[in-house]
Amino acid sequence: MNFESLVLAAATADLAEEPAAREHADAVEFRLDLASDPLVALDAYDGELPLLATNRTEVEGGGAAEGPKRLDVLRQAAEHPGVEAIDIELAAVTENEHAGEDGGADVVAHAREHDASVVVSAHDFSGTPPQSELRETLSRACEHGDIGKFATTATSIDDVLALLSVTRDLDADGHRVATMAMGATGRHSRAIAPLYGSRIAYAPVDPDAATAPGQYDLATLADLLDALR
Numbered sequence: 001m002n003f004e005s006l007v008l009a010a011a012t013a014d015l016a017e018e019p020a021a022r023e024h025a026d027a028v029e030f031r032l033d034l035a036s037d038p039l040v041a042l043d044a045y046d047g048e049l050p051l052l053a054t055n056r057t058e059v060e061g062g063g064a065a066e067g068p069k070r071l072d073v074l075r076q077a078a079e080h081p082g083v084e085a086i087d088i089e090l091a092a093v094t095e096n097e098h099a100g101e102d103g104g105a106d107v108v109a110h111a112r113e114h115d116a117s118v119v120v121s122a123h124d125f126s127g128t129p130p131q132s133e134l135r136e137t138l139s140r141a142c143e144h145g146d147i148g149k150f151a152t153t154a155t156s157i158d159d160v161l162a163l164l165s166v167t168r169d170l171d172a173d174g175h176r177v178a179t180m181a182m183g184a185t186g187r188h189s190r191a192i193a194p195l196y197g198s199r200i201a202y203a204p205v206d207p208d209a210a211t212a213p214g215q216y217d218l219a220t221l222a223d224l225l226d227a228l229r
């Protein structure tokens with residue numbers, strides 16, 4: 001997964017759903033943190049779509065407790081041949097969630113050794129920071145990953161405008177970025193941010209199992225993206 005062009009990722013905690021995603025998605029985001037036995041499920045995976053493995057921490061909206069165990073699961077997932085990319089939080093890479101050799105930066109290196117690309121991500125569930133801070137966070141994510149991602153929460157459409165503006169600037173500067181504004185106000189960003197340079201769009205395979213506020217269902221997002229392309 002090189003993110004040269006837009007990747008529509010179908011998010012799920014259940015790899016058995018992969019066939020249902022094939023019609024619309026380019027990849028499956030496997031939410032390890034929401035799955036009951038993620039490494040066993042990975043070993044059994046024989047689907048067609050490449051996997052982006054995410055083991056999201058609770059503080060960033062996921063189900064995994066921070067620490068060495070969750071990083072180890074992510075590290076092991078990166079070794080799987082079906083996993084073409086991993087997602088790791090910027091905080092885990094820069095703030096040493098778990099000090100020592102097996103910290104976040106080491107997981108990034110390990111993923112690369114196994115030819116998996118690295119998405120370095122940040123999430124803000126309370127709002128959208130000022131444009132300067134948006135730019136700084138996204139730029140730092142780009143420094144550590146093959147692609148930097150920032151999902152914020154829009155409380156006004158001006159938040160969406162700020163996020164799109166930073167997306168456009170960083171893309172024009174040659175960085176690979178992925179952005180989306182979560183929540184109802186920012187929902188349209190999921191369809192239009194790719195026009196400004198965002199390279200990953202997410203939608204749940206099962207519309208009743210959204211992995212973030214404001215997501216469209218997969219078929220709807222695929223149609224919107226196609227119509228705007």
Ligand SMILES: O=C1C[C@@](O)(C(=O)O)C[C@@H](O)[C@@H]1O
Binds near residue numbers: 029056202213215
């Ligand atoms: O980080 C992201 C983006 C996301 O939060 C979204 O807003 O679509 C959905 C998550 O599954 C994914 O890991």
